[in-house]
Amino acid sequence: xxxxxxxxxMAEMLAEGKQPEVLFWVGCAGSFDDRAKKIxxxxxxxxxxxxxxxxVLGTEESCTGDxxxxxxxxxxxxxxxxxxxxxxxxxxxxxxxxxxxxxxxxLKNEYPELGGKYEVIHHTxxxxxxLDDGRLTIEGGQxxxxxxxxxxxxxxxxxxxxxxxxxxxxxxxxxxxxxxKRSKANGLCCGAxxxxxxxxxxxxxxxxxxxxxxxxxxxQPQVIAAGCPFCNTMxxxxxxxxxxxxxxxxxxxxxxxxxxxxx
Amino acid sequence: MSYLDNIFFAIILIxxxxxxxxxxxxxxxxxxxxxxVNRYDNKSERWxxxxxxxxxxxxxxKRPISGFLHIxxxxxxxxxxxxxxxxxxxxxxxxxxxxAFMGAFYDVLIxxxxxxAALVLVAVIVFLIRRNVIxxxxxxxxxxxxxxxxxxNYILYFEIxxxxxxxxxxxxDYHLQNVSGxxxxxxxxxxxxxxxxIATLFDGVANGTVYIIERAAWWLHITGILIFLNYLYFSxxxxxxxxxxxxxxxxxxxxxxxxxxxSVTNEVKLMMDPNADPFAAAPAGADxxxxxxxxxxxxxxxxxxxxxxxxxxxxxxxxxxxxxxxxGKKLSPRKIMMDTRDRLVEVGNNIDANKGVxxxxxxxxxxxxxxxxxxxxxxxxxxxxxxxxxxxxPLSIIMxxxxxxxxxxxxxxxxxxxxxxxxxxxxxxxxxxxxxxLNWKNEN
Numbered sequence: 001x002x003x004x005x006x007x008x009x010m011a012e013m014l015a016e017g018k019q020p021e022v023l024f025w026v027g028c029a030g031s032f033d034d035r036a037k038k039i040x041x042x043x044x045x046x047x048x049x050x051x052x053x054x055x056v057l058g059t060e061e062s063c064t065g066d067x068x069x070x071x072x073x074x075x076x077x078x079x080x081x082x083x084x085x086x087x088x089x090x091x092x093x094x095x096x097x098x099x100x101x102x103x104x105x106x107l108k109n110e111y112p113e114l115g116g117k118y119e120v121i122h123h124t125x126x127x128x129x130x131l132d133d134g135r136l137t138i139e140g141g142q143x144x145x146x147x148x149x150x151x152x153x154x155x156x157x158x159x160x161x162x163x164x165x166x167x168x169x170x171x172x173x174x175x176x177x178x179x180x181k182r183s184k185a186n187g188l189c190c191g192a193x194x195x196x197x198x199x200x201x202x203x204x205x206x207x208x209x210x211x212x213x214x215x216x217x218x219x220q221p222q223v224i225a226a227g228c229p230f231c232n233t234m235x236x237x238x239x240x241x242x243x244x245x246x247x248x249x250x251x252x253x254x255x256x257x258x259x260x261x262x263x
Numbered sequence: 264m265s266y267l268d269n270i271f272f273a274i275i276l277i278x279x280x281x282x283x284x285x286x287x288x289x290x291x292x293x294x295x296x297x298x299x300v301n302r303y304d305n306k307s308e309r310w311x312x313x314x315x316x317x318x319x320x321x322x323x324x325k326r327p328i329s330g331f332l333h334i335x336x337x338x339x340x341x342x343x344x345x346x347x348x349x350x351x352x353x354x355x356x357x358x359x360x361x362x363a364f365m366g367a368f369y370d371v372l373i374x375x376x377x378x379x380a381a382l383v384l385v386a387v388i389v390f391l392i393r394r395n396v397i398x399x400x401x402x403x404x405x406x407x408x409x410x411x412x413x414x415x416n417y418i419l420y421f422e423i424x425x426x427x428x429x430x431x432x433x434x435x436d437y438h439l440q441n442v443s444g445x446x447x448x449x450x451x452x453x454x455x456x457x458x459x460x461i462a463t464l465f466d467g468v469a470n471g472t473v474y475i476i477e478r479a480a481w482w483l484h485i486t487g488i489l490i491f492l493n494y495l496y497f498s499x500x501x502x503x504x505x506x507x508x509x510x511x512x513x514x515x516x517x518x519x520x521x522x523x524x525x526s527v528t529n530e531v532k533l534m535m536d537p538n539a540d541p542f543a544a545a546p547a548g549a550d551x552x553x554x555x556x557x558x559x560x561x562x563x564x565x566x567x568x569x570x571x572x573x574x575x576x577x578x579x580x581x582x583x584x585x586x587x588x589x590x591g592k593k594l595s596p597r598k599i600m601m602d603t604r605d606r607l608v609e610v611g612n613n614i615d616a617n618k619g620v621x622x623x624x625x626x627x628x629x630x631x632x633x634x635x636x637x638x639x640x641x642x643x644x645x646x647x648x649x650x651x652x653x654x655x656x657p658l659s660i661i662m663x664x665x666x667x668x669x670x671x672x673x674x675x676x677x678x679x680x681x682x683x684x685x686x687x688x689x690x691x692x693x694x695x696x697x698x699x700x701l702n703w704k705n706e707n
Contacts, residue, residue, distance in 0.1 A: 007704045026700070028691040037703040058701040062690030070643050071679045072557065072665030074524045076687055078531040109520035114528065154644040159519025185649055189586040194643030198682035198692055202640040205591030212586075 005044050009058040010091045020055040023093045027100035028063050029229035036229035042258035043099050043123055049263060050135045060087050064106040071195040085116035099123040101155035101228045122156055124166040124227050124253050140174035141260030148175045149221040152187035153228035166227050166253045173260055178219040188212050190234035197230050213238025224250045272354035279489030286496035290573060293611040297566030302512040309511045317510040322652040332386040339383035346376050350485050363452035373453030380426045381457045387422045401579030406598045411577055418500050421491050428484040434461035435477035446470050502576035506653045509574040512567050513654035518645045521662055526554040557666025559629040561607045571655040572603035581647035581657055587640040594640035596647035596657035602632035603660060629664055638664050639676060
C-alpha cells in the first residue's frame with residue numbers, strides 16, 4: 001500500500017522543459033484536510049497507474065477564492081483569482097482537473113472573465129474519459145454487488161449539470177447504484193456550500209447534513225459515494241450522528257475506484 | 264335602436280384598459296430603477312427558453328399534480344380569451360355572436376371553450392382545496408400570512424365567478440336560441456356541451472327573464488374580466504404576463520457562475536499593477552459617485568432581479584426545496600422575492616408622492632425587510648433557482664446583499680471573518696501555511 005506517489009510540480013516540469021497533459025488542482029481541502037487528503041492520494045494513485053502525465057502547483061497553489069466570493073467578499077475573491085491566474089498563465093496551463101466541485105466551478109466559470117481561460121474538468125469526468133479511452137480499467141473488487149448511493153454535490157450537479165460521469169463510474173464497479181428520493185437536479189445540499197462550511201448554522205430545528213444523511217440512509221446503502229471533499233465531511237458527520245459509521249462508509253468516487261483495485 | 268349600450272360598453276372598456284395601462288407604466292418605471300445588466304445577447308436561446316418554460320410550461324410539470332392542473336387553467340385562460348375578443352366586438356357594435364358566421368368551426372370553438380371552462384372550474388376548486396383544506400405546507404407557510412394568502416384565494420374565487428358567468432351566459436343563450444318560433448335575434452350558433460345541461464334550469468321560465476339573465480351574465484362576465492385585469496397590478500397574479508419576459512431575460516450562464524463585480528475588478532487590477540500610480544487622478548469620465556458594493560436596497564439590484572420580484576407568483580416551490588428552510592432556518596427564497604417587490608412598490612409610491620423623485624425614507628430592503636440572519640443561512644445550492652417554474656433567481660439577490668454586508672459594512676459572522684483572514688494571509692480557509700500545501704505527498 002505504501003507505494004511512493006509520483007507527484008511532479010509544474011515548476012519541476014518546466015525545469016525539464018515539459019508540459020503535462022493536465023494540471024491537477026488539489027484545492028485547500030485536498031491539501032490540508034486529513035479526510036480529503038486520502039481522496040487526493042487515491043486520485044493520484046489512479047493517475048500514476050494510468051500513466052497520466054500530470055503536475056500540481058504545490059506551494060504555488062492558493063485558494064481559488066470560492067468561499068470568499070460566496071461569503072460576499074468579492075475583493076478577496078478577485079485578488080485570489082488574479083494571483084492564481086498569473087501563476088496558471090505563467091505555466092501556460094491548458095487543462096485543469098480538480099477533485100473539488102467548488103474549485104471546479106470557480107475555475108471553470110468565474111476565472112475566464114478575469115483572464116484565466118482553461119479547460120476545467122471534475123475528476124469524475126476525467127476518470128470517465130480515461131475509461132472511455134481505454135487508459136483506465138475499473139474492477140468491482142470489494143464493491144461488487146454493493147449498494148452504493150451517490151450524493152450530487154450542488155456545484156457539480158445543479159451548478160454545472162454534471163450528473164452522469166460519477167454514476168457511470170460507480171456502475172462500472174458492478175455495484176448496485178441506488179438513487180435517493182432527492183437526486184440529480186433535485187438533490188439536497190449537504191449544508192456546506194456558500195461558505196457554510198466555515199461558520200455555525202443559523203438557528204433552526206435540524207442540521208442540513210442530518211436531513212441529507214437521512215435521505216441517503218433511506219436507500220439502505222453500504223456506501224455513500226460523494227464527489228466533493230466538503231460533502232464528504234458533512235455526510236461522514238451525519239453518518240456518525242446516526243451511529244452508522246460501522247456499517248456505512250462515505251467515500252469519494254476516486255477512492256472507490258482506487259480501493260477496488262487495491263491501489 | 265339605441266346606442267346607449269354600445270357607448271356604455273366603450274366607456275368601461277376604455278376605463279378598464281386605460282387604468283391598467285397607467286399601472287403597467289408604473290411597473291416598467293419601477294423595474295427601470297434597477298441597475299443595467301446585459302441580457303440582450305443570445306436571442307435565439309432566449310426565445311427558446313421563453314417558448315419552452317413560459318409558453319410550454321416545461322418546469323411546471325416537474326410537480327405533476329399542480330403542473331397538470333395549472334396547464335388546464337393556463338390553456339383555459341389563453342383559449343377562452345378568443346371568446347373575449349368576440350365579446351368586445353359584440354359589445355362595441357351591438358352584434359350578437361359576431362363570429363357565428365364561421366359555422367361548424369364556431370361550434371367547435373364554443374364547444375371547446377365550454378369544456379375548458381368546466382375543466383378550469385374543477386382545477387380551481389382543487390387548488391382551493393389544496394390551499395384551504397389539505398393545507399399543503401408551502402401554502403400555509405408563514406411567508407403568506409395576511410394579504411398574500413387572501414390574494415391567492417381571491418384569484419381563485421375570481422376564476423370561479425368568471426367561468427360560472429361564462430357558462431350561465433351560454434346556457435341562457437342556448438335556451439333562447441331554441442325557443443320555438445324564435446326569440447328576438449337569437450338564432451342557433453355554437454355548440455354547448457356543458458351549458459345545455461344548465462339550460463334545463465330555464466325550462467318554464469319566461470323568455471324575458473332568461474333574456475335578462477343572459478344580458479346580466481354577459482355584462483358581469485366582461486366587467487369581471489376588466490376588473491381582474493386591473494387586479495393584476497396589485498396581485499401575485501401578474502405572473503400571467505411577466506412570466507414571458509422573465510424567462511426571456513433570465514440568466515443563461517451555468518447556475519454556479521456568479522457575476523464578477525466590475526467595479527471590484529478595476530480596483531484589484533490597480534492594486535496588482537506595479538506601474539499604477541495610486542495618487543493619479545481618476546480618469547476622465549469615471550463615475551463621480553463611488554460605486555456601492557453589493558445591494559442594501561432595490562435600486563442597487565439589477566432590473567432583471569426587479570422583474571423577477573414582480574413576476575413571482577409565490578408558489579413556494581423554491582422555499583419547499585431550500586435546505587435552510589427545510590431545516591427550520593428563517594431563510595425563505597420566496598420571502599426574499601416578496602420583500603423585494605414590497606419594497607420596490609414602496610419606493611415607487613414614494614416617487615409618485617414626491618413628483619417623480621425618491622425622497623429617502625430611512626428604510627432599506629436590508630434590515631427593514633430582509634434580515635442578515637436570513638441571508639447568512641443560504642448554502643448557495645441553487646435549489647431555489649432550479650425549482651422556479653419561471654427562472655427567478657432569489658440566490659442572486661441573496662448574494663448581492665451579502666456583498667453589501669461584507670464589503671460595505673464588514674458585517675460578516677465572526678467565523679467567516681476568520682476564514683477570510685486565513686485566505687488572505689495564507690491562501691487557505693484554514694490556518695495552514697501555503698508552504699505546507701504539498702506535504703500530503705509524503706504523509707502516510
